[in-house]
Ligand SMILES: Nc1ncnc2c1ncn2[C@@H]1O[C@H](COP(=O)(O)OP(=O)(O)OP(=O)(O)O)[C@@H](O)[C@H]1O
């Protein structure tokens with residue numbers, strides 16, 4: 001198995017010196033999904049922001065992030081951004097916040113593509129439509145001419161996924177991409193991500209509160225609590241033989257939900 005990205009002894013502190021992420025280490029393998037699961041405030045988003053170089057300036061980070069042998073520690077910020085730019089795509093909980101409100105979707109695709117690759121407007125539009133159909137959006141011409149506020153939450157999340165995949169990244173970071181959607185749309189997006197991962201050799205870091213979704217999507221699960229990864233391992237081990245008391249509780253809660261209601265369509 002080939003390691004694509006390693007997070008090594010990541011520490012993030014706030015201005016007061018309080019530890020928000022504490023000595024976290026994990027790795028992403030080619031073509032595999034790592035789910036980072038944990039309660040609110042446990043440090044999942046900060047971890048993903050550290051990888052994306054999007055941490056606010058007032059937070060201090062130490063440790064290292066290694067992307068295909070390149071150490072963040074040894075690179076200038078500009079160089080890291082250029083290496084990372086085409087190789088890591090990201091989607092978030094509120095896609096409409098990441099999309100420009102007053103630029104049509106199609107133009108955002110074209111601008112993004114042409115800022116990275118020497119392609120004509122015509123070619124960029126063609127690629128954008130192809131990506132939009134890949135995420136199962138039907139009337140791609142209509143989507144291209146729409147503004148984010150004219151589309152549903154689910155459609156906007158599909159647009160974001162298409163945009164994140166446009167430059168063919170090796171890694172997709174998905175930070176609770178379905179938490180703001182209704183249950184049916186959640187399931188559709190989860191299915192879509194699973195298929196995209198199976199069809200390519202892309203890796204995914206999937207951040208969630210939900211052990212059930214992790215069980216469906218991930219190969220490896222890391223459980224985060226109060227800034228620490230308290231347990232990580234193969235999905236099978238974590239789900240069938242959790243060691244940490246907190247993980248055991250998550251598993252119990254998860255099976256009660258599953259057995260009690262049976263309403264989770266991707267379980
Ligand atoms: N910009 C920031 N400045 C200072 N502290 C922050 C900042 N962002 C997050 N924190 C703090 O860091 C801790 C971890 O936050 P983080 O957003 O990573 O949690 P999370 O696991 O993603 O939670 P959630 O599931 O609610 O999204 C929290 O205590 C939070 O208050």
Ligand SMILES: [Mg+2]
Nearest residue numbers: 044045046175
């Ligand atoms: Mg978060």
